[in-house]
Amino acid sequence: MPRGFAFSPADLYLLPAGLVWGEQAAAAVVSGNGWPIGDTALAFTAAAILWREGGQVWAALAPFADILAWSEAESEDLARHVGRLIHRVGAKRPAWGTVAMDGPAIMGIVNTTPDSFSDGGDRLAPQVAIDSALAMVEMGASIIDVGGESTRPGALPVSEQQEIDRVAPVVEALAAQGVVVSIDTRHAAVMKVATQAGARIINDVTALEGEGALAVAASSGAALCLMHMQGQPQTMQAEPVYDCAPLDVYDYLAARVAACEAAGIERARIAIDPGIGFGKNDDHNAQIFAALALYHGLGVPVLLGASRKSFIGRLSRGEPPKQRLAGSLAAHLAGLDAGVQVIRVHDVAETAQAVAIWRVMRGAA
Secondary structure (H helix, E strand, C coil): CCCCCCCCHHHEEEEEEEEEEHHHHHHHHHCCCCEECCCCCEEEEEEEEEEEECCEEEEEEEEHHHHHHHHHHHCHHHHHHHHHHHHHHHCCCCCECCECCCCCEEEEEEECCCCCCCCCCCCCCHHHHHHHHHHHHHHCCCEEEEECCCCCCCCCCCCHHHHHHHHHHHHHHHHHCCCCEEEECCCHHHHHHHHHCCCCEEEECCCCCCCCHHHHHHHHCCEEEEECCCCCCCCCCCCCCCCCHHHHHHHHHHHHHHHHHHCCCCHHHEEEECCCCCCCCHHHHHHHHHCHHHHHHHCCCEEECCCCCHHHHHHCCCCCHHHCHHHHHHHHHHHHHCCCCEEEECCHHHHHHHHHHHHHHCCCC
């Protein structure tokens, strides 16, 4: 492990590794050789300590107990910082939008748009969207994410009123039937109408950076998902650049969580999404997937949305979006292995079946 830090301990990151499940996880925690993730049946028994220095990112991997001993031997400030990160990783995640975070939750996607990359036009009619959403709930979705504006690469914005007209009747009808609805929007006016209509979650690809979004979110009382996106939908895939994609995304999301707290939003209302495919090339996506457990250090639920995304087609045989089920399942199961609490998907029935088998295999049933 590194000795004699020449920079602030706050510049250090913790990436849980050596993940184990079920009885193995319980044994690791009891023996002092591991720590739970989100107070679930998942524990990490080792970790990579990451830090930036001289324009480079450095990493040192060590068993859990050794990391504690090392931090305490180095300095009181470092021990306090490492302890805070470990506590955040291990703390129980409260219910998010009234949905328990003690096991994988499936968020079903309902786009009321003509131009979404995968299902544009499929649910443009309100009743079709409502019926589709109710079917997803029957199939195993805990949350329905309703969107009225496409944010696919190259998508053009629509007016707020047009977006409201698309989503409001769907949100209202679903909420009236007790469905946990998430409104997928980056516009404060749409957030306000949707939450008044019964949406319990605001899912914003711009992490509440839009004009008035923080204030509306704070006053709504809704749960929130803050996503990372580099650039705007029209330009985000035009040669995105990162110093270190996983850490840059982490820093951005940490800053947005802090901004929410400064606006009076309790951390317990917040989840984060690293934004696979939003201003990221295939290498960036792969780096973020490899470091997904890093985001547990923010102490909030982690949402992963990889369903039917273009990287799956590029990394396989160029399949069109609706033929990317297998790749979507593989990506989301990898996310579950890293402890993500929510997966956002188009294919709810198939995902629910895969998750059910995964839970048994991992001793998480």
